[in-house]
Amino acid sequence: MFDLKSYLNSRKRQVDKALEQKIIPREKSGRLGRAMTYSLMAGGKRIRPILCMAAAQAVSGGDADTEIIECACALEMIHTYSLIHDDLPAMDDDRLRRGKQTCHMAFDESTALLAGDALLTLAFEILASAGAANAEHAHRWIKIIHSISRAAGYRGMIEGQMRDIWSEGRTVSLDHLKNTHALKTGALIRASVYAGAVLKGASSEKIEQLDTYAKNIGLAFQITDDILNVEGDPEIMGKATGTDQLCDKATYPALLGLSESSKYLSALIKNGLLALDIFGRQADPLRALANYIVKRKK
Amino acid sequence: MFDLKSYLNSRKRQVDKALEQKIIPREKSGRLGRAMTYSLMAGGKRIRPILCMAAAQAVSGGDADTEIIECACALEMIHTYSLIHDDLPAMDDDRLRRGKQTCHMAFDESTALLAGDALLTLAFEILASAGAANAEHAHRWIKIIHSISRAAGYRGMIEGQMRDIWSEGRTVSLDHLKNTHALKTGALIRASVYAGAVLKGASSEKIEQLDTYAKNIGLAFQITDDILNVEGDPEIMGKATGTDQLCDKATYPALLGLSESSKYLSALIKNGLLALDIFGRQADPLRALANYIVKRKK
Numbered sequence: 001m002f003d004l005k006s007y008l009n010s011r012k013r014q015v016d017k018a019l020e021q022k023i024i025p026r027e028k029s030g031r032l033g034r035a036m037t038y039s040l041m042a043g044g045k046r047i048r049p050i051l052c053m054a055a056a057q058a059v060s061g062g063d064a065d066t067e068i069i070e071c072a073c074a075l076e077m078i079h080t081y082s083l084i085h086d087d088l089p090a091m092d093d094d095r096l097r098r099g100k101q102t103c104h105m106a107f108d109e110s111t112a113l114l115a116g117d118a119l120l121t122l123a124f125e126i127l128a129s130a131g132a133a134n135a136e137h138a139h140r141w142i143k144i145i146h147s148i149s150r151a152a153g154y155r156g157m158i159e160g161q162m163r164d165i166w167s168e169g170r171t172v173s174l175d176h177l178k179n180t181h182a183l184k185t186g187a188l189i190r191a192s193v194y195a196g197a198v199l200k201g202a203s204s205e206k207i208e209q210l211d212t213y214a215k216n217i218g219l220a221f222q223i224t225d226d227i228l229n230v231e232g233d234p235e236i237m238g239k240a241t242g243t244d245q246l247c248d249k250a251t252y253p254a255l256l257g258l259s260e261s262s263k264y265l266s267a268l269i270k271n272g273l274l275a276l277d278i279f280g281r282q283a284d285p286l287r288a289l290a291n292y293i294v295k296r297k298k
Numbered sequence: 299m300f301d302l303k304s305y306l307n308s309r310k311r312q313v314d315k316a317l318e319q320k321i322i323p324r325e326k327s328g329r330l331g332r333a334m335t336y337s338l339m340a341g342g343k344r345i346r347p348i349l350c351m352a353a354a355q356a357v358s359g360g361d362a363d364t365e366i367i368e369c370a371c372a373l374e375m376i377h378t379y380s381l382i383h384d385d386l387p388a389m390d391d392d393r394l395r396r397g398k399q400t401c402h403m404a405f406d407e408s409t410a411l412l413a414g415d416a417l418l419t420l421a422f423e424i425l426a427s428a429g430a431a432n433a434e435h436a437h438r439w440i441k442i443i444h445s446i447s448r449a450a451g452y453r454g455m456i457e458g459q460m461r462d463i464w465s466e467g468r469t470v471s472l473d474h475l476k477n478t479h480a481l482k483t484g485a486l487i488r489a490s491v492y493a494g495a496v497l498k499g500a501s502s503e504k505i506e507q508l509d510t511y512a513k514n515i516g517l518a519f520q521i522t523d524d525i526l527n528v529e530g531d532p533e534i535m536g537k538a539t540g541t542d543q544l545c546d547k548a549t550y551p552a553l554l555g556l557s558e559s560s561k562y563l564s565a566l567i568k569n570g571l572l573a574l575d576i577f578g579r580q581a582d583p584l585r586a587l588a589n590y591i592v593k594r595k596k
Contacts, residue, residue, distance in 0.1 A: 090388075124443060
């Protein structure tokens with residue numbers, strides 16, 4: 001039996017430790033560095049880094065090496081930057097995240113804006129630095145930087161965020177909602193899995209199967225978020241629930257109802273797991289993650 | 299005699315044309331793409347792209363090829379993103395830039411925030427895409443991405459912006475001001491020159507000389523900006539002048555006086571030009587640019 005809990009804990013510790021070392025130690029850095037560290041270490045689940053590490057493991061079998069951990073850190077920084085900017089008053093105007101003050105509440109708006117910018121930029125610095133340190137793999141790193149920047153950019157995550165804002169209070173179709181999710185969270189999740197696979201020199205067949213897995217669980221992840229916003233426990237989640245309905249946000253529960261949303265979720269997970277068949281036991285962490293993603297309480 | 303005006307015009311046209319093609323055509327893209335294009339095509343001088351092209355020419359002699367132009371576009375995108383974010387209400391709260399409405403005035407705050415994020419991310423996508431298209435040069439591109447991300451990041455441009463905000467209304471030393479400028483504008487100017495040189499496979503001696511040039515003219519560029527804010531013609535500049543004094547901003551004219559600032563400027567340009575001696579006539583564009591930077595009226 002694969003022990004997911006201890007797997008997640010050990011991977012999260014690995015990522016947390018590496019992330020802490022990425023920014024100049026708190027006491028030496030100024031306000032900007034403190035704000036970056038504050039949001040980065042505010043208790044994220046590290047889903048994207050762990051997906052990257054688990055995808056690498058599915059391909060090569062081994063534990064995460066330095067290269068994989070560098071890449072994992074960069075992915076988490078991009079995710080964190082997107083949260084900081086999403087929380088700003090001009091965007092979602094959120095005061096709490098994971099039970100703590102959001103960056104602009106703990107610091108101020110201009111610091112939060114710049115801390116987000118800085119984390120996004122630092123992510124690319126880390127990726128390029130890892131590539132520069134290993135000339136033999138330079139081409140792999142270039143492919144990864146390309147894929148991550150595309151996924152995070154204006155035809156990916158940022159466009160998803162834009163659509164999300166502009167669909168508030170409007171009637172949207174299921175297709176529109178699916179596209180928005182594919183952009184807003186799906187793209188970076190796919191890029192995380194792709195990065196782990198490419199760093200281990202996966203064949204194109206394996207990359208394709210892993211992408212099918214990532215597409216399915218990426219959407220499942222977002223639908224679970226939607227459902228948790230209806231059914232979740234604010235205490236466990238560390239943030240208010242019911243906010244989507246309050247803002248008249250387009251969500252799966254709103255469009256399909258809770259029961260149909262759950263059925264759809266199960267189908268997505270099933271498809272995701274199917275794509276892992278060619279990997280054998282090495283993909284057990286990815287399988288466990290798929291199940292975790294729908295069963296999580298926060 | 300080197301004809302600077304026609305040189306600048308032709309290079310600017312090259313960059314403008316390439317930039318226009320980088321973002322999905324206006325009519326097909328949504329609000330986000332329109333906001334990105336709006337700010338990108340709002341009449342920038344294209345100093346950083348042209349410095350990159352001129353540095354490449356100093357090393358190799360030839361005209362700018364596709365690789366150089368891709369890199370030049372990425373640099374201008376990073377510069378434009380920084381202007382969009384600097385203009386936001388939480389930052390400098392500027393309504394006009396280059397005689398046109400700033401991005402958040404022409405669109406809205408959330409669109410401007412995301413358009414800035416998207417331009418920064420697209421810059422890295424373009425750099426990585428150019429590197430992926432030329433496997434032989436992958437390692438050069440990795441070095442360039444590393445240098446640009448470092449220059450633009452929290453130990454470079456963003457930290458400079460942070461210091462700039464926090465020094466408003468405070469007494470700062472000349473050293474502090476110099477450091478702030480080196481970070482805020484100097485770092486990206488140095489990275490622009492470095493990128494052009496590395497793409498042409500410059501020797502480390504040449505890279506070093508070019509960096510001395512870039513350091514000197516980078517600071518000269520910022521001091522000229524400071525002086526123009528005092529002496530410039532708002533009509534020609536397309537924005538209000540006298541604003542630094544109004545905000546009690548630390549500037550060279552404020553700390554040294556106008557006459558001493560001008561003397562310092564001349565010394566910087568002289569040092570910058572000296573570093574170009576080893577390049578012969580191929581560095582004429584860089585020489586002309588150094589003179590242009592201090593004599594410009596906007």
